Amino acid sequence: MASFAFFRVAPILTPRGYDLVVMSEKLTILLADDNADDALLLQCACSEAGLDYGLMVVQDGAEVIRYLQGEERYADRAAYPMPALLLLDLNLPRMDGMAVLRWVRQEPSFQRLPVIIVTGSLDERLADRAHALGANGLLVKPVAYHDLVEAIRQEGKHWAHEAELAGLPH
Template identity: 40%
Template sequence: MMHSKPILLVEDNADDEVLALRALSKSNISNPIVVARDGAEALDYLFAQGQYADRDSRDLPAVVLLDLKLPKIDGLEVLRRIRGNEQTRVLPVVILTSSRQDEDLVSSYNLGANSYVRKPVDFIEFVAAVGQLGIYWLLLNELPY
């Protein structure tokens, strides 16, 4: 049986993390979820370094849900490094942010984001949005790896 690929949720806000996990659960998404709470931890996970040094770096997540406003290394820099690495260059990255700044939107796409979703403030909308993301990226989208 093929194991389902994990979702990498990169989120520093504890409330948003809980909401995203609950929304994924309510959407019956059974993929394991790895949470990175800052940009440096996300990169460590993806490139199997630091606390994740024993992880197989070829075992990439199905999708990265990436917040932009992160401690240590911001989301745009995380995205830049993902796209700059041969192994992670085609990894699906969905920006999931509360940022309303148009320059964040433009920068995200210029750096190769696959999708840009503004977090709805309303929980029911948030569950629906995350559920739709899950259905698309985990069930419909086909990965090249």
């Protein structure tokens, strides 16, 4: 059985590569994960669940901030659209996930952006800290692939709906 806490899994579309751009007229998900295997697992599970959303992948915490602020290569919003959801690994190089979450919640432009923390183990203190900092959910990895696909299939539309209600750009 998969381990989940206070969250709904976000939809993701399978990409063309790891450090990639997936063009989509639909909602965009930003995945911050430096582990290519974990990123690919999430991408494949979401694709198998039949969800049709754009996915952007970044590999460190500083890159999340550059992406959100539209800096450097991310200035082209046609190629790098604003995400409707951030899937945020905790163990990122250059700036960890908690620091990124803190930054996101302090920035007026991103305070309503749903953030799901992705972590390797369920720790009550970690979950409490993430929730206190404003995380919308927590996904514990690794989960059984079938369980991940089913959770995404059942819950995938929730965050897209929430993003639309919040008026987030996409």
